[in-house]
Amino acid sequence: MKTDFKIGTHQFHKEPNMNYALNRIYAVNGGDLDEIKKAAAKIQTIDDWIKEFLRLADTALSEGRLMNASAYFRAANFYLSCNDSRKRETYEKYVSLIRDIYKEEFANGGIREKHVPFADGYIPVWHNEATCSEEVKNTVVMHLGYDSIKEELIPIIDYFRRANIDFYLFEGPGQGEALQKGNLWMTHEWEKPVKAVLDHFNLNDVTLIGISLGGYLAPRAAAFEKRISRVIAWGVMYDFFDTVLSRRGKFFKYILKTLLILRASAIVNIIAGLKMKRDTYARWGIEQGFYVYGVKTPYEYFCKLKNYSMKKISHLVLQDFLLLGSTHDHFIPQDHFFRQAKALVNVRSFTGRIFTKYEKAENHVSFGNTPLVLDCMINWIKEHSRRYNT
Known part of the structure; x- marks a missing residue:
């Protein structure tokens, strides 16, 4: 299995969200550095982005460069509207290419696939068994965030296997296959899909890892599911509503919060509608929210966001807790790391780690140096497992 992680971050684009997404295409998805640089120079709008990466995907595919092609289909898929038929088409092409690239892993049982019944659909789970037995068997359950x-994450699966950890990766409601094929919209009550996975595989004493928005989802599940012994927030998500609005200015945030308290849905929809007409990034973000949460109006979307907060439940988390942040996260307000840390008053133990640009891990969820983050998590898991099993 290929575990070729790219190290470092690049200044591909002046727009922070696009720059991060371009780095992700390179470091995570397997895009070619030179091709990404050339594409970035041509991109000014979301429409430019889609056009360039669809072109690159078709070129790479025609030349038999499957990993590059998969990266570019994933890139185009990222910014396509849920109202565009190409959204589903690029998802299917991406998944098909990845399964072809890693077909031996699926064929020989390196990745075992299961569907866990949930609500009116199913939760897809990949299981990668530990390579050998140890006195302390470490079991990790990991889930995604908002748009992974x-x-x-197949290279990450192999990393855990080589660390001799029993590893389960699942997509819950609102994520990947669970949304696309299982027809499950996202829920803030993340303990419910976690419970379904733990029940199905009869798991106990697990480490739960959540990435990005999973920095809320995993701690939320831990607050209500005591079979979780350790929880890792791979990225801070103290309050999703505050995070989304943090780049929109304090005045807009205050007005919107007030309107939501007053339940002024018509006014919220008018204001958001005007914003979506002027700002293509706002339009994409809100429409993506419609898709993930199964709602139809901006008012409903913002109401959903307000549910994703650790402010009132952090004191319910009793497990060992590892909180991971980074110094130059373009999305998460810096003070959220410290607010979350301070709110975890009842955890069994707390460890906080902020990655820096000197470690080439300063961006959101530190994708600039994934091996560094994985080593940090694995060492922490094994240390805390031994602590209570000796």
Whole structure:
């Protein structure tokens, strides 16, 4: 299995969200550095982005460069509207290419696939068994965040296997296959899909890892599911609503919060509608929210966001807790790391780690140096497992 992680971050684009997404295409998805640089120079709008990466995907595919092609289909898919038929088409092409690239892993049982029944659909789970037995058997259950796809994380699966950890990766409601094929919209009550996975595989004493928005989802599940012994927030998500609005200015945030308290849905929809007409990034973000949460209006979307907060439940988390942040996260307010840490008053133990640009891990969820983050998590898991099993 290929575990070729790219180290470092690049200044591909002046727009922070696009720059991060371009780095992700390179470091995580397997895009070619030179091709990404040339594409970035031509991109000014979301439409430019889609056009360039669809072109690159078709070129790479025609030349038999499957990993590059998969990266570019994933890139185009990222910014496509849920109302565009190409959204589903590029998802299917991406998944098909990844399964072809890693077909031996699926064929020989390196990755075992299961569907866990949930609500009116199913939760897809990939299981990678530990290579040998140890006195302390470490079991990790990991899930995604807001817009990841499990196929992106196959190299991470192999990393845990080589660390001799029993590893389960699942897509819950609102994520990847669970949304696309299982027809499950995201829920803030993340303990419910976690319970379904733990029940199905009869798991106990697990480490739960959540990435990005999973920095809320995993701690939330831990607050209500005591079979979780250790929890890792791979990225801070103290309050999703505050995070989304943090780049929109304090005045807009205050107005929107007030309107939501007053339940002024018509006014919220008018204001958001005007914003979406002027700002293509706002339009994409809100429409993506419609898709993930199964709602139809901006008012419903913002109401959903307000549910994703650790402010009132952090004191319920009793497990060992590892909180991971980074110094130059373009998305998460810096003070959220410290607010979350301070709120975890009842955890059994707390460890905080902020990655820096000197470690080439300063961006959101530190994708600039994934091996460094994985080593940090694995060492922490094994240390805390031994602590209570000796």
